[in-house]
Amino acid sequence: MLTRRIIPCLDVRGGRVVKGVKFAGLRDVGDPVDHAKTYEQQGADELVMLDVSATPEDRETALETVRALRRALSIPLTVGGGVRGVETAERLLLSGADKVSMNTAAVTEPGLLTRLAERVGRQCVVLALDAAAWASGEGWEVVTRSGAHRTGIDAVSWARQAEQGGAGEILLTSWDRDGTQEGYDLSLIAAISRAVRVPVIASGGASCPEHMARALDAGASAVLAASIFHEGRYTVEQVKQVLSQCGVEVRR
Amino acid sequence: MRVTIIATGIANTASVEAAFTRLGVEVEHTTDARRVEQARAVVLPGVGSFGAGMDVLRTLGLLEVLPERIVQGRATLAVCLGLQLLCRGSEESPEVEGLGVLDTVARRFPDSVSVPQFGWNRVCAGEGSRLIEDGHAYFANSYRIVSLTGHSAPVEGVGKPLAGARGSDWVCATTDHAGRFVSAIERGAVLGCQFHPEISGPWGQRLLGRWLAMADEGVGTC
Numbered sequence: 001m002l003t004r005r006i007i008p009c010l011d012v013r014g015g016r017v018v019k020g021v022k023f024a025g026l027r028d029v030g031d032p033v034d035h036a037k038t039y040e041q042q043g044a045d046e047l048v049m050l051d052v053s054a055t056p057e058d059r060e061t062a063l064e065t066v067r068a069l070r071r072a073l074s075i076p077l078t079v080g081g082g083v084r085g086v087e088t089a090e091r092l093l094l095s096g097a098d099k100v101s102m103n104t105a106a107v108t109e110p111g112l113l114t115r116l117a118e119r120v121g122r123q124c125v126v127l128a129l130d131a132a133a134w135a136s137g138e139g140w141e142v143v144t145r146s147g148a149h150r151t152g153i154d155a156v157s158w159a160r161q162a163e164q165g166g167a168g169e170i171l172l173t174s175w176d177r178d179g180t181q182e183g184y185d186l187s188l189i190a191a192i193s194r195a196v197r198v199p200v201i202a203s204g205g206a207s208c209p210e211h212m213a214r215a216l217d218a219g220a221s222a223v224l225a226a227s228i229f230h231e232g233r234y235t236v237e238q239v240k241q242v243l244s245q246c247g248v249e250v251r252r
Numbered sequence: 253m254r255v256t257i258i259a260t261g262i263a264n265t266a267s268v269e270a271a272f273t274r275l276g277v278e279v280e281h282t283t284d285a286r287r288v289e290q291a292r293a294v295v296l297p298g299v300g301s302f303g304a305g306m307d308v309l310r311t312l313g314l315l316e317v318l319p320e321r322i323v324q325g326r327a328t329l330a331v332c333l334g335l336q337l338l339c340r341g342s343e344e345s346p347e348v349e350g351l352g353v354l355d356t357v358a359r360r361f362p363d364s365v366s367v368p369q370f371g372w373n374r375v376c377a378g379e380g381s382r383l384i385e386d387g388h389a390y391f392a393n394s395y396r397i398v399s400l401t402g403h404s405a406p407v408e409g410v411g412k413p414l415a416g417a418r419g420s421d422w423v424c425a426t427t428d429h430a431g432r433f434v435s436a437i438e439r440g441a442v443l444g445c446q447f448h449p450e451i452s453g454p455w456g457q458r459l460l461g462r463w464l465a466m467a468d469e470g471v472g473t474c
Contacts, residue, residue: 001428003372003388040453045372070270076390076451077267096266098451120264121300123368123392168392169370199370221371251372251388 003251004243005045005222006212006236007078007201008229010035013052015061019230026052029230032065033072039229040075042236045251047073048101048171048224051081052146063095070096080128080171085109086116093120101126101171104144106162107151117166127167131155131188132175140188147175155188156195163196170200171224177205181227184215193219209234209242216248253468254278256291260308265297268331271450275461285313293441293467294321298332298448302358302395303345305337315351322353325440327467329460335437335444336395344395354422354437358395365430368394375435375447378423383438383462387455389427389447396433396446400424441466 010017010032017035018026029035036047049069051062059082066079079092080101089100106113106127117125130147131140140155159170172192174185184202193200199221206212206225215223228234240250255272257265259281269279288294296318309315321328322338336342339350342358350358361367369391377384400422427435427446437444443463449456 001373002366002369002391003374005371070266071273074271074274074451074453074457076448093264094266096270098264098267123370124264168368197366198368199366221366 001249002221003045003249004216004220005201006043006239006243006250007046007048007222007224008035008039008044008236009048009050009203009224009226011050011052011226012062012065013054014058015065017230018052019227033068035230036069037072039236040073043240043252044075044236045222046076046078048078048080049097051079053082063091066092066095066097078126078171080126085112086119089116090119093124099124099126099169101128103128103130104149106167107142107144107153107158111165113162113165113167117168122166122168125167126169126171127159127162128171128173129155129159129162129192130173130175131185131192140191143175156191159192159196163198167198169198170196172200172202172220174204178203179227180205181207183207183211184218184220184223186214186218189215189218189220207233209239210246212239213243213246213248216243253292253464254280255293255295255464255467256287257281257295257297258288258312258314259283260297260305260312265295267448268295268297268450271457271460272464274457275464277464283312285317288312288314289317289321292470293327293464294318294329296328296330296334296337298334300333301344302333302336302342302350303348305333306345306348306350309337309351319351319353322351322442325442327441327463328443329449329463330442330444331450332393332446332448335446336397338444339397342395354397354400356397356400358397360395362430368392369396369429372452373427373429373435373447375425375427377425381423381425381438383443383459383466384423384425384436385455385459387452389435389445389449389452389456391427391429391435391447393446396429396435398431398433400434400437 076098078099079097142153201222202215202220203224212223336358338353422437425436426432
């Protein structure tokens with residue numbers, strides 16, 4: 001039986017891990033490799049590195065970070081953020097990413113997910129789906145460019161379309177919850193998980209293991225979190241202990 | 253000690269290379285069939301689709317070299333699709349003949365479970381196993397070997413087993429996803445893994461370490 005995955009996320013800029021609410025007010029919280037190794041030792045099932053570079057120089061540094069993480073890590077590594085096309089995705093994979101996630105480019109360039117899946121296999125292709133509630137309050141729309149652009153595209157139909165197009169997984173971030181620590185958007189998770197058969201990774205809003213248990217209960221295959229781990233409030237091991245007590249099957 | 257990775261050109265081998273580097277061995281990539289024939293330890297990485305994988309092996313001239321290594325029990329590691337290529341064929345590319353080292357056909361998981369199988373699942377070592385231990389491994393696959401013992405019905409057009417290929421002398425580890433399937437096979441210094449040992453954490457590192465040790469002893473080489 002497949003276990004549920006716990007995935008710490010590192011937001012990386014200029015070779016350092018940063019943290020900020022909705023990418024505003026970033027602060028340095030340490031070295032990516034140090035963080036990654038600690039998480040692996042604690043039992044992290046996978047790691048996501050989100051490249052939040054602001055400049056082309058930062059992008060080159062990010063490739064170095066991917067190489068350094070690969071040398072150090074014996075668990076799967078997903079890299080996302082600013083992946084504009086097949087070429088960038090392939091560079092990341094060759095540098096050591098096992099999977100690449102795409103948001104904005106997948107929306108603005110129809111067929112990109114499919115072309116990438118045909119090149120590298122769908123197991124390497126992750127759709128990063130950032131969603132925010134419609135102004136009306138019913139359902140969610142896709143947001144891109146780090147939340148700056150509301151696309152007017154329905155999140156549930158985009159998830160279905162991306163799955164058919166070649167996405168092997170969906171990294172689902174609630175833009176309403178990200179950084180709030182109020183817990184994941186459970187109805188969003190349930191709606192997307194029902195719509196697709198590929199695994200859904202829940203992201204945005206976790207501040208305790210109970211939030212994670214609820215997200216998994218709502219249909220997520222995996223949960224992603226950043227600050228809960230970076231700030232040392234819980235170790236991955238502690239989270240897994242709580243989840244295990246809640247009856248969730250985890251790798252220990 | 254050096255590990256020779258077959259450079260299929262369609263598989264990303266960064267993680268495999270990193271795993272062996274952490275274990276302190278040298279890694280080389282090759283497209284040279286003679287090198288594959290002579291190398292002490294060879295890795296056949298997981299490649300795109302079954303059909304594309306067989307195309308590459310044919311182009312590189314490995315259709316006989318690889319089965320020979322495996323039949324002789326010389327240190328060879330086949331990962332993910334690499335393992336499936338050892339079969340007679342696969343439902344993924346029904347018109348394509350596999351290497352036929354294993355007298356079976358890779359089949360797609362049924363729709364009753366999530367396909368692809370993505371994530372960590374439990375591996376149960378088979379009796380008499382020297383390489384595989386019980387533990388969790390990382391999988392990313394849509395096809396798998398259900399059994400090596402000839403229960404699988406033939407797929408139209410799929411090739412014949414290699415002379416001497418049998419199912420019974422392999423030690424098989426199993427995993428449950430829509431029922432038990434063969435998640436690893438071992439015989440001599442040959443190891444086939446449906447999962448990715450290179451990203452299966454410390455458990456995977458230890459497995460690769462044991463395989464290297466066996467390769468180093470020269471088990472199976474005459």
